[in-house]
Amino acid sequence: MTKVLVLNASYEPLNTCSWRRAIVLVLKGKAEQLECENKIIYSSHYLPTVIRLRNFVKIPYKEINLSRKNVLHRDNYTCQYCGVHKKDLTVDHIIPKSKGGKDTWDNVITACLKCNVSKGNKTPKEANMQLRISPRRPQSQIEFEISKFVMINKPVWSKYIVNIDFNA
Ligand SMILES: [Zn+2]
CATH class of the missing domain: 1.10.30.50 (DNA Binding (I), subunit A)
Incomplete structure (x- = not known):
């Protein structure tokens, strides 16, 4: 299933959705397509990989499970x-x-x-063992979740996700 990265109007990562949902948002004028794959999926629309919402959505802070x-x-x-x-x-x-x-x-x-x-x-x-980092709580739930996807299969998303060191 192809996942699409959804950015807020501010260009911050918001969540992910299916490409079908992404196309609907674009067709309804609720989002713009920023990145796509070279593959036509619907009339003259290319398969989106990153979209950006036209209206800003407020996200509540969500605690990340310590697992x-x-x-x-x-x-x-x-x-x-x-x-x-x-x-x-x-x-x-x-x-x-x-x-x-x-x-x-x-x-x-x-x-x-x-x-x-x-x-x-x-x-x-x-x-007498030195730690390499000072551990801290991950910043945002969304970026944390999305970074898992990025590492696996969506390098094109990485330029929209700041504060994550993908090469570490
Ligand atoms: Zn070790």
């Missing part, structure tokens, strides 16, 4: 101690739970099994 999957995605599937990049990774509590560390975005980090085991029940300082 293993989301932590790994935030850290770009990279161990934040040794820098190894792979799929099979764990989540480490920077301040161990036994020492009062909490389940919060700034206390969890992606670690490979080797680093997680050698860090054990210590703080990074005690284990």
Whole structure:
């Protein structure tokens, strides 16, 4: 199913929709087509990949779940101690739970099994292990979700999504 990136009137990413929905929005004059594929899908319309709404839509802030999957995605599937990049990774509590560390975005980090085991029940300082980033909560739900799509199959979207380091 071809997904279309929907931008707000301000050019900020809003969500994604199906190409059918995108065409309807364009035909009704509610959106303009910014990017398309070289493939005609309906009368003389090309398959859209990015559209922009003509009217500004206000988006409420939505909390992002603190899940293993989301932590790994935030850290770009990279161990934040040794820098190894792979799929099979764990989540480490920077301040161990036994020492009062909490389940919060700034206390969890992606670690490979080797680093997680050698860090054990210590703080990074005690284990003499340096963190590569200061972990924080991802900025916006929309950008977070969309960045997953971009990495998989829509590099053309990336120029519309700022504040995400796709090469990290
Ligand atoms: Zn590691």
